[in-house]
Amino acid sequence: MIAFCDIDAFYASVEEILRPELKGKPIIVGGSSGIKGVVATASYEARRYGVHSGMPIFQARKLCPYCIFLDGNFRIYEEYSRKFFNILEEFSPIVEHTSVDEAYLDITGCERLFGTPPEIGLMIKRRVFEETGLKVTIGIGISRAVSKMAADTVKP
Secondary structure: OEEEEEEOOHHHHHHHHHOHHHOOOOEEEOOOOOOOOEOOEEOHHHHOOOOOOOOEHHHHHHHOOOOEEEOOOHHHHHHHHHHHHHHHHHHOOOEEEEEOOEEEEEOOOOHHHHOOHHHHHHHHHHHHHHHHOOOEEEEEEOOHHHHHHHHHHHOO
């Protein structure tokens, strides 16, 4: 069985942890000054305005002029990413990093240690949240593709 783990709105979520006054507000990480650059990530509140990763900043500003635009602190994001992957590696010896906030885990045979695949998913979610404050969406399936589709169907 394969588990796909994806931190929800990673950069924006880290910013909310570091600056609790941002919680629940439309946040765009990728550029606070000027109109150049692209959106690295947007909080779910900003996504409601149609903002998405990879979008030019000038376009995001048009869609959501009242959004909070942040340059981001990628050194801190890397620290949170490292914590995330360290936790995942406690659940499986086979972890494929696909980005700073996503990974596939082969949880085949891990049932003896951690329980059923859904129980493993819940344990991972709890550990990541307890140790980092970040929420993770997890999809589990018989292949990478199926686990990714499962995660996509339950994303916030």
